Amino acid sequence: MTTVSAKIPDDMKEELEKEDINVSEVIRNALEEEITKRRREKLRRDVNSLREKVDDGVETDEIVGAVRETRQEN
Numbered sequence: 001m002t003t004v005s006a007k008i009p010d011d012m013k014e015e016l017e018k019e020d021i022n023v024s025e026v027i028r029n030a031l032e033e034e035i036t037k038r039r040r041e042k043l044r045r046d047v048n049s050l051r052e053k054v055d056d057g058v059e060t061d062e063i064v065g066a067v068r069e070t071r072q073e074n
Contacts, residue, residue, distance in 0.1 A: 043067065 004027070016023055047063050 006027075043064070047060055047067075050063060051060065
């Protein structure tokens with residue numbers, strides 16, 4: 001694993017300790033959510049780009065389904 005650090009205000013650190021918040025877990029979850037969000041956004045852009053190139057009436061859901069099937073096979 002790699003260590004990532006961030007500077008936060010002193011009062012926030014106090015609140016985190018007061019609330020017994022596991023900072024590492026919160027940061028990991030937030031980063032995982034952000035990665036997932038960005039991957040979905042990229043997939044949407046890629047699908048839209050592909051639709052513009054193909055433009056033969058293929059629905060977005062069909063393309064996304066095909067991409068998901070391909071990912072599951074690999």
